Amino acid sequence: MPIYQEDPSHNEALLTFAKLDFNMLQRLHQEQLSQIEKWWKELDFSRKLPFARDRVIECYFWTVGVYFEPEYRFARRILTKVIAMTPVIDDIYDVYGTLEELVLFTKAVERWDTSEKDQLPEYMQIRYQALLDVYKEIEEKMTKQGKLYPALTMQKKL
DSSP, rough: HHHHHTTTTTHHHHHHHHHHHHHHHHHHHHHHHHHHHHHHHTTTTHHHHHTTTOOOHHHHHHHHHHOOSSGHHHHHHHHHHHHHHHHHHHHHIHHHHHHHHHHHHHHHHHHTTTGGGGGGGHHHHHHHHHHHHHHHHHHHHHTTTTTTHHHHHHHHOO
């Protein structure tokens, strides 16, 4: 916009609408990032899983690069949550978990059953429940939209 604004032949009305649209979209992203950050803080991974990387803000910016339009609000939220939890799982496997714990965790994810949580160490229960909750959120939203199939497909691919 600064370049267009400097052009002597610019259309003032168009420039005003472009600035308004930019500011509205920026505000939408700020609000959404605030909501995602709140969700992340409520998970309390920094205290409960201090070994895990905290990359939720970075992950949100990745999703904005893919889904920047306002109508993709839900896609940004879900994709950010899924991507943000990936480094936590990676850190559990690479840094913290024992072989026995990792076998249990892998089997729990493969079974995708809440009852499997009780077989896991406490730190893995936190992460496992967060994973189930994100996909439950996807399922609920997609069911309301009549698009449940993609959510079920994602679960099966995990």
